[in-house]
Amino acid sequence: DAKTTQPPSMDCAEGRAANLPCNHSTISGNEYVYWYRQIHSQGPQYIIHGLKNNETNEMASLIITEDRKSSTLILPHATLRDTAVYYCIVRPTYNFNKFYFGSGTKLNVKP
Amino acid sequence: GAVVSQHPSWVICKSGTSVKIECRSLDFQATTMFWYRQFPKQSLMLMATSNEGSKATYEQGVEKDKFLINHASLTLSTLTVTSAHPEDSSFYICSAILGQNNSPLHFGNGTRLTVT
Numbered sequence: 001d002a003k004t005t006q007p008p009s010m011d012c013a014e015g016r017a018a019n020l021p022c023n024h025s026t027i028s029g030n031e032y033v034y035w036y037r038q039i040h041s042q043g044p045q046y047i048i049h050g051l052k053n054n055e056t057n058e059m060a061s062l063i064i065t066e067d068r069k070s071s072t073l074i075l076p077h078a079t080l081r082d083t084a085v086y087y088c089i090v091r092p093t094y095n096f097n098k099f100y101f102g103s104g105t106k107l108n109v110k111p
Numbered sequence: 112g113a114v115v116s117q118h119p120s121w122v123i124c125k126s127g128t129s130v131k132i133e134c135r136s137l138d139f140q141a142t143t144m145f146w147y148r149q150f151p152k153q154s155l156m157l158m159a160t161s162n163e164g165s166k167a168t169y170e171q172g173v174e175k176d177k178f179l180i181n182h183a184s185l186t187l188s189t190l191t192v193t194s195a196h197p198e199d200s201s202f203y204i205c206s207a208i209l210g211q212n213n214s215p216l217h218f219g220n221g222t223r224l225t226v227t
Contacts, residue, residue, distance in 0.1 A: 042221065043220045044155070046215045051213075099216050101155040
């Protein structure tokens, strides 16, 4: 039921910005986009979410295109500890409680 | 911030036995919790939605008699893997929503189950 598409893996140099793309071309008007990450053998960690405006918090920024068909998660200064699998999730409106995970992007931050 | 706690963090059991995993919301009440399963190198798969005071709802293909869910209070949901088999070995993760509507899910740190 995942409605998102992400590249399977990406590399990023330590200290540089990591830009993780997500395609959600079938998103509905009132569906939010959520980003989580999972470090090996741990539960997913919430990062950020948004509807249509760009959002920023202490962890990251979320840029959503005007047509809402894609978004980008930006980690402004990646560290080795940001190495993880990043999941982009669209919560379905037919059951707003359910989160279905896609395959995610493995971000490798390299020294 | 919201914290979801799982116990145990890992468990080894023999085939045919049952294993109970607890999921607690530590600083908030959760009327709804969710159980996921994750096999190595795969994504999380939603197993069931746990509803306080009522029966859990299971995703298609998940055996409700195999994976018993009880949500007896607003802060505790349990998942019991009955008559465990080696193919049940997996990483089980629970989650809960703090608040309503578009609030994010908060996840526990998971339970690694190994069935020998």
